[in-house]
Amino acid sequence: MSTPPTRGRWVAIVTGAISIAIAAAYLVLITVLDARGPLLPPPPEALGQPPSAPQALAAAGPVSVDAAVAPPLG
Numbered sequence: 001m002s003t004p005p006t007r008g009r010w011v012a013i014v015t016g017a018i019s020i021a022i023a024a025a026y027l028v029l030i031t032v033l034d035a036r037g038p039l040l041p042p043p044p045e046a047l048g049q050p051p052s053a054p055q056a057l058a059a060a061g062p063v064s065v066d067a068a069v070a071p072p073l074g
Contacts, residue, residue, distance in 0.1 A: 044050070
């Protein structure tokens, strides 16, 4: 009888090793990405929408107490 094909055996071993390496890299990548915490939605500015009122006030900076109080009437 002839000897078993060794080339096919090496191709299978190398392919299996590459597959295991890709799977291990995928698991490491998923673990790193998952450790960053939950995903948050993007801010409205990223979607081209104007900021809402609380965000617009926060972006305007601090407001002094005198500017926030209406002048006395009369």
